[in-house]
Amino acid sequence: MGNSKLYKGSLNTIILKLLEESDKMYGYEITQKVKEITKGELNITEGALYPALHKLEAEGLLDVEMQKVDNRLRKYYKLTEKGTKETANRLTELEDYIRTMQTIINPKWSIS
């Protein structure tokens, strides 16, 4: 259990990105989707996911809608307008971070 690869700070961006793609999702669905697209590399733990969702909701980035399926309760989350804007910012930030990391890992300053 635990992946030791989920670098702190990126979970929120992952959630926002998935919601941008899929319109609305519920928590458990997010964990499964991440596991699927990363081929098991990333396993979002519930202890990290649910508090993160609650926080994003509290910040006004997500809206919630309850739905009962097969006698089990689901909480569907979707981006608010504010959330859609913020998603773009967070993605840009993550892309910048990745580019920065690649600059350090794969230094061009050693070529000259």
Place this chain on the structure above:
Amino acid sequence: MGNSKLYKGSLNTIILKLLEESDKMYGYEITQKVKEITKGELNITEGALYPALHKLEAEGLLDVEMQKVDNRLRKYYKLTEKGTKETANRLTELEDYIRTMQTIINPKWSIS
């Protein structure tokens, strides 16, 4: 101050990578080097750097050597043998993480 871009967990890998490149460096030098190669994007704070260096030393990944230059004390750090091996691991891990993040950000599963 503070950059909000230093995703938690990657600082140690950055330090190790720089030491792999430069043989030996002192703390302040590391902050300046990172600032330089990232064009000011990443600013390592002292409150993060020094405890990180102490921890890496305690783990046996770094060796220390004091040196007085211009009446100011410098603590030069260099990789131990163990540190060199661990650096390779951490870099692989970071590359995996970056690849995973790119899979999520830039999804191929939306093409089909």
Place this chain on the structure above:
DNA sequence: AACTTATGCATAAGAAAATTATGTATATAT
């Protein structure tokens, strides 16, 4: 029928790794 795994949510305790704020001290530039 009993048991395990999957689905679905939640929270609390603890650890890890930052930020922010200090503190000390010397050197250099204005």
Place this chain on the structure above:
DNA sequence: ATATATACATAATTTTCTTATGCATAAGTT
């Protein structure tokens, strides 16, 4: 004289995880 740069360090706090636990229903297994 004063501010900025160099050089280290630590304490308090915050953020963000992991790990552990709890509840509840559905589906599959022995």
